[in-house]
Amino acid sequence: MSTTTTTISSTITIEEAGAASTIGSRPTQQDQYTFLLPENFSTNPGDDKIAFFAVYDGHGSSKVSKHANETIQRFLQESPQFKSGRYEEAIKEAIEKEEAELLTGFHDGEEKFATSGSTAALALVNLTQGFLVVGNLGDSHILLADYTGSSQGATNIRRITRAHKPGDSDEKNRIMDAGGVVNTDSGTERLGALNMSRALGDLQYKEPLINSGTGPLNEAQIRADITSSTEQRSLLSNEPYLTRVDLNDGNQHVLILTSDGVTNGLDDEIIVHGLLTCYQSGLNATESAKYIVDETADVPGSDNATCIAVFIGSS
Numbered sequence: 539m540s541t542t543t544t545t546i547s548s549t550i551t552i553e554e555a556g557a558a559s560t561i562g563s564r565p566t567q568q569d570q571y572t573f574l575l576p577e578n579f580s581t582n583p584g585d586d587k588i589a590f591f592a593v594y595d596g597h598g599s600s601k602v603s604k605h606a607n608e609t610i611q612r613f614l615q616e617s618p619q620f621k622s623g624r625y626e627e628a629i630k631e632a633i634e635k636e637e638a639e640l641l642t643g644f645h646d647g648e649e650k651f652a653t654s655g656s657t658a659a660l661a662l663v664n665l666t667q668g669f670l671v672v673g674n675l676g677d678s679h680i681l682l683a684d685y686t687g688s689s690q691g692a693t694n695i696r697r698i699t700r701a702h703k704p705g706d707s708d709e710k711n712r713i714m715d716a717g718g719v720v721n722t723d724s725g726t727e728r729l730g731a732l733n734m735s736r737a738l739g740d741l742q743y744k745e746p747l748i749n750s751g752t753g754p755l756n757e758a759q760i761r762a763d764i765t766s767s768t769e770q771r772s773l774l775s776n777e778p779y780l781t782r783v784d785l786n787d788g789n790q791h792v793l794i795l796t797s798d799g800v801t802n803g804l805d806d807e808i809i810v811h812g813l814l815t816c817y818q819s820g821l822n823a824t825e826s827a828k829y830i831v832d833e834t835a836d837v838p839g840s841d842n843a844t845c846i847a848v849f850i851g852s853s
Contacts, residue, residue, distance in 0.1 A: 548665035548666045550850055550851065550852055551851050552665065552849070555591075555848040556823030556826065557844070558832075560842070561835075561842055566600065568596035568597065568600040569596070569844040576588055587666050589662075590663075591848065593659045593678045595844070598650070601648065601650040610632050610633070614628055626673070633673075637739075637776050640741060655738055657734065657737060657798070658678065659678035659679060660778075663848070672783075674702075675734075675737050676701075677701045679801050680699045681695065683695040683810045684789040685791075685792060685814055700779040702737075702775070704732070705726075710727070716772060729743065729773055730742075730758040735775060736775040742764075749769055793848040794847055795844075795846040799843030803843070804830070814826075830845045
């Protein structure tokens with residue numbers, strides 16, 4: 539992905555943005571990402587200038603992550619909620635439409651939509667008004683930090699997404715209230731075979747398939763305590779965590795979207811400082827993102843790793 543600089547009139551600007559992805563030690567690449575600057579993310583004439591970035595980390599196969607990568611941006615652009623500035627509602631609506639498309643695809647013969655899934659980490663940056671809206675499912679994350687000057691380090695480093703894990707008390711209670719269990723057969727708390735409690739796809743853990751009564755149940759469903767005789771609600775949620783961040787504070791910002799192949803291998807502070815050091819030493823945004831994913835790929839047993847780096851300045 540080539541580095542691009544925006545020249546639009548806004549309260550904030552994207553100085554540079556770039557992305558990189560690596561397969562790591564895995565046999566296939568299941569990460570997907572979307573990288574759309576305002577000139578490529580079309581809105582109605584006269585609307586605010588919007589950039590859209592997303593990371594999807596597939597599991598079971600790349601079927602769901604590829605499908606989401608191809609469709610969610612379109613659902614956002616078509617959404618009346620998006621056009622009226624209600625970005626949080628637009629993200630929820632896009633995810634619901636994606637889930638409906640996956641269910642239709644399953645009924646049309648794509649069985650992988652039942653047994654594979656994907657995380658989602660989505661970021662909409664409104665350059666005209668100077669704010670950011672993010673939503674996520676699972677354990678792909680978005681980091682945000684402030685910086686000033688050409689050589690000063692990052693400050694106020696924080697994750698602005700939330701990990702959705704079966705062992706978290708709220709998530710475990712939700713799963714149990716829906717009629718499922720969290721198991722520790724593998725040594726870690728899981729929902730069936732999953733180490734996350736919210737995701738796209740994995741329809742075997744969701745209504746209506748969870749109550750199809752078609753049996754026999756597969757091993758993953760049995761471990762989640764899914765039965766063919768008892769009515770249950772969705773054990774795996776598609777309700778995203780959502781937050782909005784004001785970027786009109788006079789600082790420069792670095793926005794980083796990652797799959798867990800990055801955040802599981804490197805501390806957040808190392809990711810941010812490493813990326814910013816590369817950028818301030820003269821590498822462009824794409825080269826800086828590539829440095830981060832290459833660092834994680836060098837570790838034996840490394841996962842697919844994806845990093846999108848967005849450097850944001852004030853007008």
